[in-house]
Amino acid sequence: MTRKTIDHVAALAGVSIKTVSRVLNDEPSVRADTRRRVREAMAALNYQPSLPARSLAGRRSNQLGLVYENPSANYVYAVQSGAIARCRESGLRLLIQACGGDGEQRIGEILAMVAQTHVDGLVVTPPLSADSQLVEALRRRGLPFVLIAPEGAGEGAPAVMMDDRAAAREMTEHLLGLGHRRIGFVAGHPGHSSSRLREQGWRAALAAAGLDAEAAPREQGFNTAPSGREAAHRLLERPDRPTAIFAGNDDMAAGVILAAHECGVAVPSELSVAGFDDTELAGIVWPTLTTVHQPVYDMAHRATGLLIDLVRGVQVPPVTWVGHDLKKRASTARAAT
Amino acid sequence: MTRKTIDHVAALAGVSIKTVSRVLNDEPSVRADTRRRVREAMAALNYQPSLPARSLAGRRSNQLGLVYENPSANYVYAVQSGAIARCRESGLRLLIQACGGDGEQRIGEILAMVAQTHVDGLVVTPPLSADSQLVEALRRRGLPFVLIAPEGAGEGAPAVMMDDRAAAREMTEHLLGLGHRRIGFVAGHPGHSSSRLREQGWRAALAAAGLDAEAAPREQGFNTAPSGREAAHRLLERPDRPTAIFAGNDDMAAGVILAAHECGVAVPSELSVAGFDDTELAGIVWPTLTTVHQPVYDMAHRATGLLIDLVRGVQVPPVTWVGHDLKKRASTARAAT
DNA sequence: TTGTACGCGTTATCAA
DNA sequence: TTGATAACGCGTACAA
Numbered sequence: 041m042t043r044k045t046i047d048h049v050a051a052l053a054g055v056s057i058k059t060v061s062r063v064l065n066d067e068p069s070v071r072a073d074t075r076r077r078v079r080e081a082m083a084a085l086n087y088q089p090s091l092p093a094r095s096l097a098g099r100r101s102n103q104l105g106l107v108y109e110n111p112s113a114n115y116v117y118a119v120q121s122g123a124i125a126r127c128r129e130s131g132l133r134l135l136i137q138a139c140g141g142d143g144e145q146r147i148g149e150i151l152a153m154v155a156q157t158h159v160d161g162l163v164v165t166p167p168l169s170a171d172s173q174l175v176e177a178l179r180r181r182g183l184p185f186v187l188i189a190p191e192g193a194g195e196g197a198p199a200v201m202m203d204d205r206a207a208a209r210e211m212t213e214h215l216l217g218l219g220h221r222r223i224g225f226v227a228g229h230p231g232h233s234s235s236r237l238r239e240q241g242w243r244a245a246l247a248a249a250g251l252d253a254e255a256a257p258r259e260q261g262f263n264t265a266p267s268g269r270e271a272a273h274r275l276l277e278r279p280d281r282p283t284a285i286f287a288g289n290d291d292m293a294a295g296v297i298l299a300a301h302e303c304g305v306a307v308p309s310e311l312s313v314a315g316f317d318d319t320e321l322a323g324i325v326w327p328t329l330t331t332v333h334q335p336v337y338d339m340a341h342r343a344t345g346l347l348i349d350l351v352r353g354v355q356v357p358p359v360t361w362v363g364h365d366l367k368k369r370a371s372t373a374r375a376a377t
Numbered sequence: 378m379t380r381k382t383i384d385h386v387a388a389l390a391g392v393s394i395k396t397v398s399r400v401l402n403d404e405p406s407v408r409a410d411t412r413r414r415v416r417e418a419m420a421a422l423n424y425q426p427s428l429p430a431r432s433l434a435g436r437r438s439n440q441l442g443l444v445y446e447n448p449s450a451n452y453v454y455a456v457q458s459g460a461i462a463r464c465r466e467s468g469l470r471l472l473i474q475a476c477g478g479d480g481e482q483r484i485g486e487i488l489a490m491v492a493q494t495h496v497d498g499l500v501v502t503p504p505l506s507a508d509s510q511l512v513e514a515l516r517r518r519g520l521p522f523v524l525i526a527p528e529g530a531g532e533g534a535p536a537v538m539m540d541d542r543a544a545a546r547e548m549t550e551h552l553l554g555l556g557h558r559r560i561g562f563v564a565g566h567p568g569h570s571s572s573r574l575r576e577q578g579w580r581a582a583l584a585a586a587g588l589d590a591e592a593a594p595r596e597q598g599f600n601t602a603p604s605g606r607e608a609a610h611r612l613l614e615r616p617d618r619p620t621a622i623f624a625g626n627d628d629m630a631a632g633v634i635l636a637a638h639e640c641g642v643a644v645p646s647e648l649s650v651a652g653f654d655d656t657e658l659a660g661i662v663w664p665t666l667t668t669v670h671q672p673v674y675d676m677a678h679r680a681t682g683l684l685i686d687l688v689r690g691v692q693v694p695p696v697t698w699v700g701h702d703l704k705k706r707a708s709t710a711r712a713a714t
Numbered sequence: 715t716t717g718t719a720c721g722c723g724t725t726a727t728c729a730a
Numbered sequence: 731t732t733g734a735t736a737a738c739g740c741g742t743a744c745a746a
Contacts, residue, residue: 056717088492092432093739096722117450136473155425265661298663324602326635393733430723433738
């Protein structure tokens with residue numbers, strides 16, 4: 041139960057604790073032979089360096105933070121997995137902070153966490169990444185941080201983004217290519233910037249195809265399946281019923297499919313349905329969902345990599361774009377003639 | 378950027394740092410008046426104590442660990458949320474550790490994490506909680522820990538469990554009560570103890586109803602929607618097609634519904650489908666899924682509470698049972714006559 | 715290439 | 731009820 045310390049290792053290897061410290065931190069100025077002896081001693085004792093001691097003594101804690109607030113389980117899980125994987129590659133720990141509360145309080149909570157834990161930097165996920173006050177507070181604090189999918193382009197802070205607008209446009213073009221002309225849209229939560237961008241992509245594709253983008257059927261949803269279901273009912277009741285509905289995320293698309301079932305409208309023969317995000321759900325609903333793959337894991341992995349660079353003083357580009365991907369599954373088909 | 382320390386607070390409050398420390402740790406032997414002055418000084422400076430310093434100096438780190446390995450996104454999210462909430466109530470931090478690798482290596486990883494981070498205790502989730510070698514290693518290490526849903530009854534280690542067997546039996550009885558006699562079962566992953574318990578509950582209910590439990594239609598699944606779909610196809614092809622199918626979890630139940638759609642079997646009029654767990658999915662598929670609510674958030678919350686007691690030297694019961702709940706939704710109905 | 719002395723910010727010990 | 735001082739286990743600065 042009594043902790044093994046750097047002193048034990050030093051004694052066993054016959055060197056000073058400073059040399060052990062050098063080996064621990066992969067500093068170059070250690071003779072290969074000495075390094076080997078120290079390594080062996082560490083292994084023999086099953087030595088594990090104390091993170092608190094390192095945090096306290098050094099100017100780095102070897103810990104990064106990940107903050108999120110209230111998104112979906114799938115999103116959080118994917119983000120965490122990507123960030124954890126990247127941290128592991130570099131021998132760092134990830135501290136996860138779930139935020140509650142409103143603006144001011146939230147910022148205080150995050151700054152308190154930073155101060156208490158000594159984290160070296162922060163990965164900020166949406167919707168927190170769109171909070172310009174938070175961004176400003178972090179900047180003032182002088183803490184390295186990387187934003188995932190911020191509003192606009194992160195206001196100069198390093199950000200990892202996907203092109204929601206272009207992806208939505210591509211999906212709409214896919215539907216147009218299948219012969220659809222009345223393509224309805226279920227918009228996502230108004231508070232999320234991605235909602236606006238996706239809607240813009242849909243409109244842009246319609247306009248480019250010579251359709252009246254302003255008059256196109258559009259209903260408001262809130263990123264949940266029930267809201268998608270209700271929006272779909274409103275769309276399906278219209279005299280000029282759409283032959284395709286594009287929902288701003290997969291949950292809402294699942295709601296659209298549910299509504300179609302309820303109205304006796306066959307998917308995809310009478311109605312094509314498309315989603316966005318490519319969550320687990322897309323492969324589970326029936327028919328399986330055509331959707332846009334958002335590489336959440338990859339985005340988190342990259343954001344964490346950028347943060348590691350930043351902490352080490354390496355310059356990083358202001359915006360890193362990640363690609364997206366159309367997943368064509370069973371919920372879309374050629375428009376009935 | 379320069380950190381505020383206990384010295385600053387002590388100076389401002391006109392006391393020694395030890396007194397500030399006492400206030401910080403809610404020790405009783407401080408005059409109310411002194412305590413107030415110290416509190417005010419802390420607030421005025423927006424003082425945040427250094428967790429690494431406390432971990433290093435004290436015999437407690439005020440940090441608990443949560444270890445998981447590879448379960449579903451929804452499960453992880455619910456467990457984390459419950460544990461984080463409980464930690465927050467007691468002013469503790471939660472360190473989350475995702476494990477990879479096989480038995481030996483996994484144990485080493487967890488013990489290394491414990492040694493490095495100085496966590497005061499560990500919440501162990503399934504399937505790790507069923508690893509008796511891990512349990513033994515933690516016991517030897519002398520670290521407080523609580524198991525969630527272990528195999529058997531946790532081998533004497535404190536555990537939080539739900540009665541999978543009784544719940545599955547109740548669900549089967551519900552189906553029997555709806556007039557079903559041919560009730561098929563899709564078993565979950567053979568590696569999970571809950572799979573066996575749920576199957577036992579199903580069989581017990583059939584036997585109690587005077588049916589031949591041994592000959593009842595049963596197919597193997599692996600906790601995924603595709604495996605549920607395939608199992609359902611096999612069940613639906615039988616000459617004595619079941620009028621109800623009970624799947625060992627919601628994902629597989631979603632697969633069953635999908636298969637029914639594919640075979641042109643109407644749910645619930647021609648086939649009732651029941652699931653287990655009450656994940657998000659249950660409210661999203663069509664028809665919405667009748668299922669057993671497993672209180673994952675609550676289990677994690679309680680397990681963390683027990684762990685906090687344990688760390689403080691308070692005795693806790695060896696097993697804490699949590700209740701379950703039948704959620705009757707749209708996927709089950711009276712058997713066709 | 716290696717080692718010595720000190721400090722990081724807190725808790726523990728013991729004395730007042 | 732309060733305080734002085736020594737740990738805790740490591741990195742940093744500087745010297746050898």
